Structure formats: structure tokens, C-alpha cells
Amino acid sequence: MNKPKVLLSRRWPASVEAKMQSLYDVTLNIDDHPLSADEFKAALQNYDAVCPSVCDSLPAEVLNVANKRCKILGNFGVGYNHIDIAAAKQQGLIVTNTPGVLTQSTADIAMTLLLMSARRGAEGDRLVRAGAWAGWCPTHMMSSDVTGATLGLVGFGRIAQAMARKAHHGFGMKILYLKPSPADPAVVDELNAERCDTLEALLPRCDYVSLHCPGGNETRHLINEKTLNLMKPTAHLINTARGDVVDSKALIKALQEKRIAGAGLDVYEGEPNIDQRFLTLDNATLLPHLGSATIATRTAMGEKVLENLKAYFSGKDIPDRIA
Structure with missing residues (x-):
């Protein structure tokens, strides 16, 4: 046969x-x-x-x-x-x-992006490689704290929960999540997590927002100019979900105008042909879809x-x- x-x-x-x-x-x-x-x-x-x-x-x-x-x-x-x-x-x-x-490896990349964006890791790496670092000084490249900050998760499936555990148990972060229905009570209790009903309720409270929802028509451009304007000017957006969940043009504009502090991206609209303006932004940390790449x-x-x-x-x- x-x-x-x-x-x-x-x-x-x-x-x-x-x-x-x-x-x-x-x-x-x-x-x-x-x-x-x-x-x-x-x-x-x-x-x-x-x-x-x-x-x-x-x-x-x-x-x-x-x-x-x-x-x-x-x-x-x-x-x-x-x-x-x-x-x-x-x-x-x-x-x-x-x-x-691929739950843990993708959650690891989400935390990597959060930390890199918060602490300006990619920007610092570029500075050293360019030979432009003039040495330590008290006000150089100051950044955002992660420990004790509030993390908002859009979607609360396996990967989001894995990231929440790393963030809560490892960095003492407060966990908020957006999900159509309440999560497993045992998970909620473990993480002391709080459910939000809408993006409008979630986004203004978060220091970091991480996307973990599926792609497709229902979530296309879920993060857009309107929702980005709900975020704190000190907040960071992390995307390891699907590129089309984020309106790239709106995000680039928000980063250019410093309406949010930074973004850490592993996925993009139209990848690998990403909007070239991302490459000019010091406050964007960009990875080449490495979520499951172990x-x-x-x-x-x-x-x-x-x-x-x-x-x-x-x-x-x-x-x-x-x-």
C-alpha cells in the first residue's frame, strides 16, 4: 500500500x-x-x-x-x-x-517584551553597539518599574494565565483581565486577579497591557486610536497574539506622540512586511515572531x-x- x-x-x-x-x-x-x-x-x-x-x-x-x-x-x-x-x-x-x-515559551516572550519595553532594553543595546554610550550618570535612560505594577491581560486563556503567573509570583504585579466570562475561581484566587468587563474599564488602570486574544474579524484593530487613548501615557502595550489585533498606524502615531510610553511587539500586520516607521521608534521593541521559537x-x-x-x-x- x-x-x-x-x-x-x-x-x-x-x-x-x-x-x-x-x-x-x-x-x-x-x-x-x-x-x-x-x-x-x-x-x-x-x-x-x-x-x-x-x-x-x-x-x-x-x-x-x-x-x-x-x-x-x-x-x-x-x-x-x-x-x-x-x-x-x-x-x-x-x-x-x-x-x-507553546504556552510557556510564548508567555516567556511576552514577559521578555514587557521587561525590554519597560527598561528600554533594546534602546540601550543599540546605544552600546553604536559606540554612543558616554558612561553612567544619574539621569541616563531612566525607565519604568515592573515590580508591583499593574498588568492588564486582554484575553485570559492558557498563555495569558502563564504570563500572569510569571508576573504575579515573580514580580508582584497586580493582575487585571478582560474575558467575556469569569475565569476559573482557583486561578483567580491564586493570582488575586480582577476581571474587567470592557476595554474601557481595563485600559486606564494598567501600567502594562498584554494582548492574548485570537486574531480574525472579531478582534481586528481591537487596539486602535480610540482604545490607545484610554491608556496611561506611562503605559506599555505588549503583543504576542496576532498582528491584526492592533491598528499599526494608530500605534505608530501614539508612540511618535508619546501618548503611550512604549510597545513590545512580536507580531505585526502583514508580517514580515511591517510598517517601516516602526524601525524609527526608540520606544518600540521589535522581535521577529519568536513566541514559540524554542x-x-x-x-x-x-x-x-x-x-x-x-x-x-x-x-x-x-x-x-x-x-
Whole structure:
């Protein structure tokens, strides 16, 4: 019996690629280039399973290609707003993701960005590298305290709760969160967390605001000129969620005008083609989508995709099915 044909849209950790190759007829993206719409259409026509990443784009136009062979999209990542789920369901395509395994690494990056933005870490690094540091003085590069400050979390899922634990237990931060319904009472008690019903109630109280909501139409530009104006002028915005949750133009304007103190970003609208004005801002800390980028986490993500494919091809219940 021929092995199922599987396409990986990008390179994965070598150990997971090897496991995939032992089980399936796998095509690797040897030069690791982003696949075009036409390449994805061809993949859907020629493979039993296609494994996209969170930075690929699979709109209805691609998914509706004629003569489809593919039956399952094994997404490498938790987020899936890059896939038109309604179109996938209409086409009978199964979609899976990789929840649970990237919680701590992404929360670590969120805390890294918070600390870098608060203490002007990226700006200081650039100063030293440029040979422009003239030495210590009492008023040089003064910044914001983190210990004891108030952290507001927009969304309160696994990653947000992991960040809250690091912030509360490690830095004594006061935790506020925005969620449609109250969180698990045990978590609330552990973190002494307080729920806010609206952004309007949350934002003015926070020294730091960290975004942990899904992307998509419902949250597109949730952070915009109006909501940025609700933040303290001393506050910092952290985004490790999805780029389109933030209106880039509005954020750049707020940073230029010092209407907020800083921003720490790991994701961007239209990435990797980000608005070049971000590069001119000393009060913006910019990372290249590193949230889950540890060896252990990316390996675990690949293993999750493998588990989902194994379940599908053996006719068992698929553990991480979202469509």
C-alpha cells in the first residue's frame, strides 16, 4: 500500500521531519520559501495532507481549488485565522492545530517584551553597539518599574494565565483581565486577579497591557486610536497574539506622540512586511515572531501535527480538530 502523500509548507525541526518521512511520502520545502497561492493550490490537488504554518495564507480562493485530493490541513501552530475555516468546512477539509505545547515559551516572550519595553532594553543595546554610550550618570535612560505594577491581560486563556503567573509570583504585579466570562475561581484566587468587563474599564488602570486574544474579524484593530487613548501615557502595550489585533498606524502615531510610553511587539500586520516607521521608534521593541521559537516547543508542535495526522489516517478521533 502506498504511503499517504504529505507536504510540509516550511522546514520543521529535523527530528520531526524524520518521523514524518518514516511514516509518509513527505515533500519538504527544501529552501524554506513562503509558498505562493498557486503552490498551495497545486499542493491541495496533489497531496493527501498539507501542513501549513501560521504565516501562510489559505483563503477561500485557494481552498476552493478544483480537483482537490487533500483531506486534512495539519496546521503547525495554535492560531488559525490565516485559514478560511468556513471555506474549509464547506469543502469538507479537516483542520487541526497545536494547542497546549507553546504556552510557556510564548508567555516567556511576552514577559521578555514587557521587561525590554519597560527598561528600554533594546534602546540601550543599540546605544552600546553604536559606540554612543558616554558612561553612567544619574539621569541616563531612566525607565519604568515592573515590580508591583499593574498588568492588564486582554484575553485570559492558557498563555495569558502563564504570563500572569510569571508576573504575579515573580514580580508582584497586580493582575487585571478582560474575558467575556469569569475565569476559573482557583486561578483567580491564586493570582488575586480582577476581571474587567470592557476595554474601557481595563485600559486606564494598567501600567502594562498584554494582548492574548485570537486574531480574525472579531478582534481586528481591537487596539486602535480610540482604545490607545484610554491608556496611561506611562503605559506599555505588549503583543504576542496576532498582528491584526492592533491598528499599526494608530500605534505608530501614539508612540511618535508619546501618548503611550512604549510597545513590545512580536507580531505585526502583514508580517514580515511591517510598517517601516516602526524601525524609527526608540520606544518600540521589535522581535521577529519568536513566541514559540524554542527547540523543545517547535519540536512539540511538530509532534502535535504528527499525532493529528496519525489519528486521521488510522481512522481514529483527531485530538486537535478545529474543523
